[in-house]
Amino acid sequence: DAKTTQPPSMDCAEGRAANLPCNHSTISGNEYVYWYRQIHSQGPQYIIHGLKNNETNEMASLIITEDRKSSTLILPHATLRDTAVYYCIVRVVSYNTDKLIFGTGTRLQVFP
Amino acid sequence: EAQVTQNPRYLITVTGKKLTVTCSQNMNHEYMSWYRQDPGLGLRQIYYSMNVEVTDKGDVPEGYKVSRKEKRNFPLILESPSPNQTSLYFCASSLTPSGVETQYFGPGTRLLVL
Numbered sequence: 001d002a003k004t005t006q007p008p009s010m011d012c013a014e015g016r017a018a019n020l021p022c023n024h025s026t027i028s029g030n031e032y033v034y035w036y037r038q039i040h041s042q043g044p045q046y047i048i049h050g051l052k053n054n055e056t057n058e059m060a061s062l063i064i065t066e067d068r069k070s071s072t073l074i075l076p077h078a079t080l081r082d083t084a085v086y087y088c089i090v091r092v093v094s095y096n097t098d099k100l101i102f103g104t105g106t107r108l109q110v111f112p
Numbered sequence: 113e114a115q116v117t118q119n120p121r122y123l124i125t126v127t128g129k130k131l132t133v134t135c136s137q138n139m140n141h142e143y144m145s146w147y148r149q150d151p152g153l154g155l156r157q158i159y160y161s162m163n164v165e166v167t168d169k170g171d172v173p174e175g176y177k178v179s180r181k182e183k184r185n186f187p188l189i190l191e192s193p194s195p196n197q198t199s200l201y202f203c204a205s206s207l208t209p210s211g212v213e214t215q216y217f218g219p220g221t222r223l224l225v226l
Binding site: 043049102104105 | 147200215
């Protein structure tokens with residue numbers, strides 16, 4: 001199964017863009033990249049996902065490299081409430097399975 | 113409100129005493145799954161269900177059972193809990209098992225086995 005590698009922690013000033021990198025060099029062609037975040041020990045919260053193209057929604061943007069071996073989650077204007085652990089995840093789906101493969105995540109600290 | 117609910121949220125038990133953690137979703141989702149979260153190991157899938165009466169093992173199924181008798185419910189059963197099952201458990205669901213369908217997570221159940 002494909003796995004992801006993320007830096008264990010990052011800091012970001014409030015109001016600035018937070019750029020969270022992720023490596024997934026063994027990802028297969030039909031496997032999606034998902035991002036979730038977890039605040040304290042709450043249930044993981046969906047942020048965004050993509051396959052090949054860059055994606056944007058009201059929360060964030062996802063930039064996927066052309067070779068799909070890495071991606072970057074961008075929070076354009078970080079707030080204190082964005083402090084959380086961010087997980088870059090490969091989603092493996094087939095006719096008989098649907099699995100999110102979590103890494104250990106990046107702990108993002110947004111400071112005033 | 114669309115949601116995944118779990119009960120209980122917190123549970124302390126003793127080794128060998130059977131317990132069940134319930135999971136319910138009100139979104140008519142076909143796919144449901146259980147994960148456990150441990151420090152340094154992230155979230156790992158225990159069991160999943162593609163639809164009613166269809167279940168299969170995830171990465172760490174030992175010591176757990178599940179059932180899917182109806183679409184909305186997917187209980188996690190620990191027949192004889194042991195201390196190494198002390199963990200934070202999450203249930204998740206999605207409309208179908210598809211890369212484009214978001215998986216929604218419940219609030220979590222924190223279990224301590226003495």
